Amino acid sequence: MTSVRSLRFDKMHGAGNDFVVLDLRGGQPAPSPERVREMGNRHTGIGFDQLLTIEDSSRHDVVARYRIWNVDGSPAQQCGNGARCVAAWLQRDGAATGRHFLLDSPAGTIEVQRLDDGRYSLAMGRPEFAPARIPLRADAEATHYALSVPGGEVHFGAVSLGNPHAVLEVGSVDDTDVHLLGPMVQAREEFPEGVNVGFAEILAPDHIRLRVYERGVGETLACGSGACAAVAVLVRQGRVGRHVRVDLPGGTLEIQWPDDDAPIVLTGPTAFVFEGDYG
Structure with missing residues (x-):
């Protein structure tokens, strides 16, 4: 043996x-x-x-x-x-x-x-929004996508930070059933390699709360690439500024994205x- x-x-x-x-x-x-x-x-x-x-x-x-x-x-x-x-x-x-x-x-x-x-x-490199780079099965690049799920429709943005992310804006991360919606979105055929699913609550243009349901793990207390993804998606949607505090269940991260051509920077x-x- x-x-x-x-x-x-x-x-x-x-x-x-x-x-x-x-x-x-x-x-x-x-x-x-x-x-x-x-x-x-x-x-x-x-x-x-x-x-x-x-x-x-x-x-x-x-x-x-x-x-x-x-x-x-x-x-x-x-x-x-x-x-x-x-x-x-x-x-x-x-x-x-x-x-x-x-x-x-x-x-x-x-x-x-x-x-x-x-x-x-x-x-962390430049965020990639082209569907083929995420990868996401979609007809064209967009700031918002939609999926039909049991009970209704979810709207999200998508980006790659070296791994695929879907970001859903929610009214309250505390009131969101992350353990139901996370695997539901993650398993969709639109994401051929799976996806990390982030749930973002905007408190101010420079401050959000975030929970992330990760591929191969489930919900974690923090996700650095997920924090970058949330800020990148929300910047593209015009929802936040380019220097954002991200509060996760396990602690706080700081994300800066100076401009579209610059790498996104994670501090923690x-x-x-x-x-x-x-x-």
Whole structure:
């Protein structure tokens, strides 16, 4: 019988969105989807929303590469809260020095800046609204789309931040049945790769509340790419300004999108929780 090697891990979170971080530099293999699911179980494993693997980058100007695994074992393309945790981990490790550095993500290169208050800002790339880039099955690009669902019709905006997002504006996130509407929208054939579903409540042009139902995870306490997506969609719809505070169940993120041709910037906290060995 082949023995399963023990894995040294760090548990971290960004605004309540929690992660297990594995150092796989030096060519170590990533855990199998089955083992990811075992580790992610909150009763019999470690528990997390996503698992992050830190790996060697082939580029000399990049500190490291990271990959993202949902709790169901499926891969993800982007995770803003996770990227901040990777940045903080690499700075504590000593691999990243200075206030500015680059990371490779599954969705492309991320520019990182460490702020004086200990938070991290990430340039997340330009939002993609073309349906084929999301991907979304639609006849043409629009600021608003509609879906018929049991009980009525939902209206949403759609965007890719390296992963697909549908954003629904609601009167109150507290009064919205996220666990009914989230999987209902997520499963629609209009989203051939699934979709992260955000529910945004506008408090002011520079302040929103947000809940996100994620692919492969369910509702999380925070979603960094989801916060970026919500602001990008609402900017395009003329509903908010370009510098927005986003309050999520687990904490607050700051989103800036200077103009349509600029990358959207995510700023928020990170925290180390504990470390250990699994297996």
